[in-house]
Amino acid sequence: xxxSSYHFHLYFDSSQIATARILAEQLGQKxxxxxxxxxxxxxxxxxxxxxxxSVPKEKFEAIVNWLLVHRExxxxxxxxxxGNDLIDHRDHIMxxxxxxxxxxxxx
Numbered sequence: 098x099x100x101s102s103y104h105f106h107l108y109f110d111s112s113q114i115a116t117a118r119i120l121a122e123q124l125g126q127k128x129x130x131x132x133x134x135x136x137x138x139x140x141x142x143x144x145x146x147x148x149x150x151s152v153p154k155e156k157f158e159a160i161v162n163w164l165l166v167h168r169e170x171x172x173x174x175x176x177x178x179x180g181n182d183l184i185d186h187r188d189h190i191m192x193x194x195x196x197x198x199x200x201x202x203x204x
Contacts, residue, residue, distance in 0.1 A: 100177035100189075103157055105133075105150040105164070106173040114146065116169045127163070128156050134143060142186055142200045143174070147202065164193055172197070191200045 106125075109117045118135050133149035137165040140147065151158055164173055172194035176185045184202035190199075 098179065098189075100179055101154055101197065102178045103152045104176055104178060105152055105177075106174040107150070107168075108143070108145050108174060108194075110149075111115065111137070113169075117146070117148055117171060120167070120169055120171060121150065122152050123167070124160065125161075127189050128152075128160055130145045130156060130160070142203055144200060147174075156202060163194070164198065168193060170194075174199070 107117050107120060114137055115200075116136065120148075121132045124130060127169055131151040135148040136143075137146055139145055150160075161175075173192065174197070175191040175193070177189050179185045179189060183201060186194070186199055186204065187201055
């Protein structure tokens with residue numbers, strides 16, 4: 098399967114919101130990717146505060162490498178945009194840092 102884009106979700110707790118905002122802004126500027134809202138509560142299938150970064154496949158490796166060094170203690174949930182939300186969020190996932198249980202019941 099060949100995916101054309103991915104979502105990187107920054108995960109953080111309430112004490113890390115400022116760090117998440119800075120990191121999201123850095124990702125947007127450095128890699129010219131779309132950055133979503135920084136949520137201060139769980140949204141959708143995400144069990145904690147999060148921010149979605151939309152990443153084309155051409156930038157995937159560069160962003161993963163950058164986040165491995167610069168994530169500032171935030172956890173990152175990564176999944177492809179393959180057209181089936183359940184499979185994308187359950188079967189084709191990756192984590193940088195700690196992993197969490199995603200709420201798959203919404204799919």
